[in-house]
Amino acid sequence: MAKALVRAGLVAVGLVWVAFATNTALAGEVKRYVVEGSRAAELDSCVEPTERMRRMHMEFIKHQRISTVHEGIRGTKYSLTGCVDCHISYDVERIPKPINQPDQFCGACHAYTAVDLNCFDCHASVPNRPGVDADRAHREAGVEGLVRSGRNGEGH
């Protein structure tokens, strides 16, 4: 029920946005969640068009999850690791901030839309610890070193 409402809400927001798309002043006021200082902040587009990501990201991730865990496919663009790498932001000391914190990318929007995830109970909420995945993440994020990830319950 809550989810349906949220969905309906999002669709409504989308419709309003489309209706006023030509009105640049209003389009500029649509709340954006991409966080300053993340790699995403410097790029033009997500792995899919923004509108599509807003509505569909959970489906993309869940399909990816099955193909990664059961079929070993790692080379596709919807990986959770990938979302974290690109959307992570850093504090003044270049320490990544857990992405599920209520002021961070995934956390902020989920807090706003009252979505509660348990993904980051297990998954690292920051790119961390050198290794195959993490090395690549570090290179892309331009950081080195070991950082600790935050638990859920501290955010969303």
Next chain:
Amino acid sequence: MGKATEMNDKHTRSEAESGALKASAIDGGRRGFIGVAAGVTAAMVAPGVILHAVAAAPRSQPVTSDVRWGLLIDTTKCVDGCSACVEACGRENGLDLQVKSEDESEARWDHQKSVWIRKVKLQDNQTGRVTNLPMMCQHCEHPPCVDVCPTGASFKRADGIVMVDRHLCIGCRYCMMACPYKARSFIHQGTSGQLTRAPRGKGCVESCNLCVHRRDNGEESTACVDACVAEGHEAIVFGDLKDPASPISRKLNEIPSRQIREDLVLNTGVRYSGV
């Protein structure tokens, strides 16, 4: 998360390599030579691993049953008191990040913390001969843990890796009961600081997955194998049991090896020699 139905068709069964193993004759005279040769191969693979990790690309096609991953453990080379493989496994899979809670006794913690590899020491009471070996998930062809799992979380990947899909695991621990090797652990505590490559959290069962992230990223070996080579013991060989030219198949072909609890006819992917 109810995707349980999707994984039940992944249980590919093949008798091919068990047949091949049975058929192989053992020539005692050549054993010494091959032992040396296999050692040399392993030594040459080790530097290659690092070179490969740079070049390796993440997998983009589903795994197939054209390969079956396995390990061969030469217990005569496994050293008493060495736990390099266990520690390397812990670092690779984030098990070293576990902390004992304050109200828990040492003994209970030892018993309850998650381990993927156990060092086992066996003594023959009649002769006094001592054997050391690492014991981990044996990656059975017919895994009892998969048979008993009510959600399809415990599954065998097409390439022979037996593992837990922790998105489906409800923590019932039937698989732990069913496993004859005591290879699985349950995560009793909340976790923090997890590795990107090894998500893990309270309420799920876990076990050796033959460093599945390394497999999918095209690396050559497992953390335990690398550690054993680095220690100079080279007691563990990793590879494709279905490829007759792979170092593991060649070694299996030359030296006598056994499955632990072969009476259960599970056709394990982990084999032991010198036991």
